Amino acid sequence: MAINVSAQSLKGAWKSQQPNNSTAVMILADDYLMISSFSILNKYFDRTEGGTFTMKDGKLTYNREFHSADTAKINKTVTYQVDRKDSILTLRSEDEDLVWMLVDDAASVPMAGTWHITERANGDAGELVKIHQSGTRKTLKILSGTRFQWAAIDPAVKGFYGTGGGSYTIKDGKYTEKIEFFSRDNHRVGAELSFNWALKDGRWDHSGKSSKGDPIHEVWEKIK
Structure with missing residues (x-):
């Protein structure tokens, strides 16, 4: 079932399997997000990035404050079209489509x-x-x-x-x-x-x- 997308509806953790067999985890709070890619089995850290974001008219606009692998992407803004169906979140930009699976819904969690x-x-x-x-x-x-x-x-x-x-x-x-x-x-x-x-x-x-x-x-x- 499609879900009306807002910053609150995205609040929580999401995961995605990467081509290099690492796992990516994205945590979204009210207006900030962080993404990390790593392998627990191999004790391998790949990369991380994060920054502020806003939601408007079904679009997520993300401004990177840090990127461990590519500093050229820092302070650059990217806009994603957001689609959520049940526990699947898809972020589409001009350059990529990212598909995430829900780990936890933190909309009502005080520590989130x-x-x-x-x-x-x-x-x-x-x-x-x-x-x-x-x-x-x-x-x-x-x-x-x-x-x-x-x-x-x-x-x-x-x-x-x-x-x-x-x-x-x-x-x-x-x-x-x-x-x-x-x-x-x-x-x-x-x-x-x-x-x-x-x-x-x-x-x-x-x-x-x-x-x-x-x-x-x-x-x-x-x-x-």
């Missing part, structure tokens, strides 16, 4: 969205300190109902500094990530990281141990 760090514990006392963003470099984390991806980027200089992602669960005050790709170190693939989790007034309180075993305490908030 694009997040950035606003506070971080600093020093031995572990007190949270406001982060005063300067410049254009940023680290974003996008979540669907079951999937996550983070990316460290600087669109102004076409900078890409790393990404990772996989699946996540939340249960009994614990947020647990299972890493399926990591651009800097493929040995992290398959690892599980569990953190203390709380969500209050739009603030995601995140604490525990990093993948290196270092203590972390951060507050993330959704990008408006």
Whole structure:
């Protein structure tokens, strides 16, 4: 059955099988998306890209803020005609047709969205300190109902500094990530990281141990 297409109806995670036997996963939040291509079996990271998007009259206009494999595509806009039938999403442009299968529908998931760090514990006392963003470099984390991806980027200089992602669960005050790709170190693939989790007034309180075993305490908030 055809579905009336809006940004809200696309919100969630989608997957597609690639010609090189890797899997591509696309996560869409309210006005941001990230796509990553990887192989869990081979612990292989292929590429990633992402940026802002808008929906109007059945068309998705996407402006890339980062692209790990081709910097010439950064800050370039592409428009796709969008067609959704049940769990199949087709994006058509002048250059390509992309077919995606639904992984999860995140329209009503509180954690679904694009997040950035606003506070971080600093020093031995572990007190949270406001982060005063300067410049254009940023680290974003996008979540669907079951999937996550983070990316460290600087669109102004076409900078890409790393990404990772996989699946996540939340249960009994614990947020647990299972890493399926990591651009800097493929040995992290398959690892599980569990953190203390709380969500209050739009603030995601995140604490525990990093993948290196270092203590972390951060507050993330959704990008408006």
